[in-house]
Amino acid sequence: KITAKNLTVGRAAGGNGTLNADNATINLSGEQFSGGNYFGAALSVDNRGGNGTATINNSTVTITNNTATGAALNVGGSAPNPTGTGVLNLTGGTTVDINAAAGLGSFNVGYNGNGTANINNSTVNVNDGGAAYVGRQAATPATPGSPAVPAATGVLNLSNGAVLNAGFVGVGVSSAGTGKTLGTAGGTGTVDLGDLGTGGTINAPRFELG
8 A cells, every 4th residue: 555645656867667556555645845836646657757667456546636736647747847758557447536626637648758558447537627638748948947848749548448537638739628629739649449349438528639
């Protein structure tokens, strides 16, 4: 069992992290104060240029924070710590619940790095109108004190009855649009739902392909 505010697998350039969880319980809640800022509860599979792989089987993951800093599952960079390469494998009936104030929960596959999420016979719930992004951020130029960040790349594979539930799903977009207008362009995202009858399902009121 893991109980914490934030959990990072593979942090910073040169860092290589591996998490293997089987029949486990992972509870992340609250917010963390660091560098003069508050950050909401999060599971991040690599950030700051690191490399991370997390394989979670037959387990329960709960990420909860009801303040304005939200809650997140990040694969391939994160908002405060961009870039990196991450792989997340969910198998064996694993359930992930991301709980935040309305619209402030997120599941990011390739936030501002390179991320791959393989969801097999498992479920990810981004509750209370939260969002899922695949290939979220567009390239950003260098600024004083910050290097340029290339466009994110994200790959989401759902198989063997996997389910993703969210209020919004964006592939290659960084924010939701309204009506018939797409949101802000993002990076490069790919979603594979597998074969009919044996693949996966996405349930969302709004789905955008950038």
